[in-house]
Amino acid sequence: MKKLIGLAVVIALLAFSLPAQKPDVSPISVPLRFDHYYPLDQVYAALTALNKAYPAMTTIEEVGKSDEGRPIMAMTVNNPKTGAALNKPGVYVDGNIHGNEIQGGEISLYLLDYLLGEYGKNEEVTALIDRTCFYVVPVVNVDGRFHFFSDPNNPGSNRGLRIPTDDDHDGLIDEDGPDDLDGDGNICMMRKKDPFGAYKTDPDDPRLMVPVKPGEKGEWTILGEEGIDNDGDGKINEDGEGYVDPNRQWGFDWAPPYVQSGSGEYPFRGVGLKALAEWTFKKTNITLGWTFHNNGGMILRGPSRKNIGEFPAPDVAVYDYLGKQAERILPGYKYMISWKDLYTTYGDSLEWLTQTMGAMGYVSEVFPSDSEKFKGASDKPDAPAGDTGMAAMMGGGISEMDRLKFSDSLAMGELYKPWKPFKHPQYGDIEIGGWVKMSSRLSAPFMIKDLVHRNAMAVLFTAKNVPAVSLEVTEVKQVSKNLYRVRTRLANSKAIPSMTALAQKNNIYPKDMLKVSGAKVLAGGIIGDPYLEQVAYKKYKPELQFTSVPGFGKVEHQFLVEGSGPITVSYESRHAGKITKTVELK
Ligand SMILES: [Ca+2]
Ligand SMILES: [Ca+2]
Ligand SMILES: [Ca+2]
Ligand SMILES: [Ca+2]
Ligand SMILES: [Zn+2]
DSSP: OOOOTTHHHHHHTOSOOOOOOOOOOSOOOSSOOOSSOOOHHHHHHHHHHHHHHSTTTEEEEEEEEOTTSOEEEEEEEOOGGGOOGGGSOEEEEEEOSSTTOTHHHHHHHHHHHHHHHHTTTSHHHHHHHHHOEEEEESOSOHHHHHHHHHSOBOTTOOOSBSOOOOTTOSSOSSOBOOOOTTOSSBOOEEEEEOTTOSEEEOTTOTTSEEEOOTTOOOOEEEEEESOOOTTOSSOSSOBOSOOBOGGGOOSTTOOOTTTSTTOOSSTTOSHHHHHHHHHHHHOTTEEEEEEEEESSSEEEESOSSGGGOOOOHHHHHHHHHHHHHHHHHSTTOEEEEIIIIIOOOSSOHHHHHHHTSOOEEEEEEEOOGGGGOOTTSOOOOOOOTTSOSHHHHHOSSOOHHHHHHHHHHHSTTTTEEEEEEEEETTTEEEEEEEEOTTSSSSOOGGGHHHHHHHHHHHHHHHHTTSOOEEEEEEEEEEEETTEEEEEEEEEEOSSSOSSOHHHHHTTOSOOEEEEEESSEEEEEEEEEETTTTEEEEOSSOTTEEEEOOOTTEEEEEEEEEEOOEEEEEEEEETTTEEEEEEEEEO
């Protein structure tokens, strides 16, 4: 709870305030529109609309409830005519685990709308849906999304779970978060006139500030985000909502808050996260995952920490192949290794997916900051004054002036609030201004469609590469009376293996099984060289072979079978489905 003691008086004194941004409340219908961001209620409505439009292909499930009791919804896309979802390679997609990183919701909805709308029209989409299934959770942090829209925020706030936490350890919980002092629905920045300040007014545009040079007279001190000292402890905004970070809360490689800030008291402290982990864990066919964040334009893969160790080489080859293609689909994005090229994280959801579920996965940090560059507005380097800091961290050479001119020229000034005087209870005469909530990490609405389409296409390129395994009985050869040599070939026409090398190395779950039944199998094993008759026979239970099929590769087996008549060869894989073939021994 933020206590706004005396604030009502302050607000009443304001000459005027901008109206809070009102969500679009038009009814949601299919095909969905991508000209605005969907408040949480609209996300739910969109899922319901998709389910209503495509009842045979979609299932809606409540994964669980959030810490504030809101449902976390998942949509499964599966064509039941081509088999049960669990018997096909599964593609998992989620978004908005960080409450403020809302685009993942729109990307998820776009992906669903696109897949379902194109089924039966576009051949590739039709084939893809017929052989795979999609599990899509558009909004993981439902409380976060709700509050991001409904509460005053800045582009970087409201990331966490709604788990009250005493951040400054003063015995009071969430007692002093930012306050929307001017009541415009945004948490902007505060600055105060100060001849000893580190900033002065930018001579090129009075709305911006630039750092003073050594010896130069200062003009402004930046006081930080809008807020007052709510609890009178001499600190401002020191203990806001939470903070428990839902993407530092997962059970693999979790570390306590003194190692990983925001990790919470123990893993899966968030009830919704725990429910999601349990739900996904039952989807044993999840082969590939994408999880959407903002911002900066990055396609990240694990590992999340150096000492976890690099993934085995065969997996890296697949990651690189798919990741580099995703870079082409997403201009301005860079394919990167998260610990090495970004930063170390403990307990994130991608590492959980790869290390405990044996899937391959990527994080897309959508929205390269320079997508809002106004070309040639300024040749200045990054000027983070008054900025949320994120653009400075990830912006890649775009200046605040460029972004400001973008706001002026392509959003009619809506992304940036000019500085306005304000009487602050502690600081006295100050000014409030800067980037608004729906800026900086979120594309301007006219750019949403491009962003969601390209990200959905990156998902689909990788999804097309989930294993497509075929089983062929290449030979049934009579060796002597009632003794046959049977050879099989499992071939994978796609890039992703039927089981990652990492999952095999760590023995995460049972390997693929190739089984011969219907006659007595005397010997069976993997063929090393088919011409030199090199077979590594398995000592026990030769009729059952544990195996895996590499990406763009094959694996061959040989069985010596005693008997006659029909035998069955069956293949069963968590990630590559089930196949059964019957052949005659004759
Ligand atoms: Ca506190
Ligand atoms: Ca707190
Ligand atoms: Ca305090
Ligand atoms: Ca305080
Ligand atoms: Zn994030």
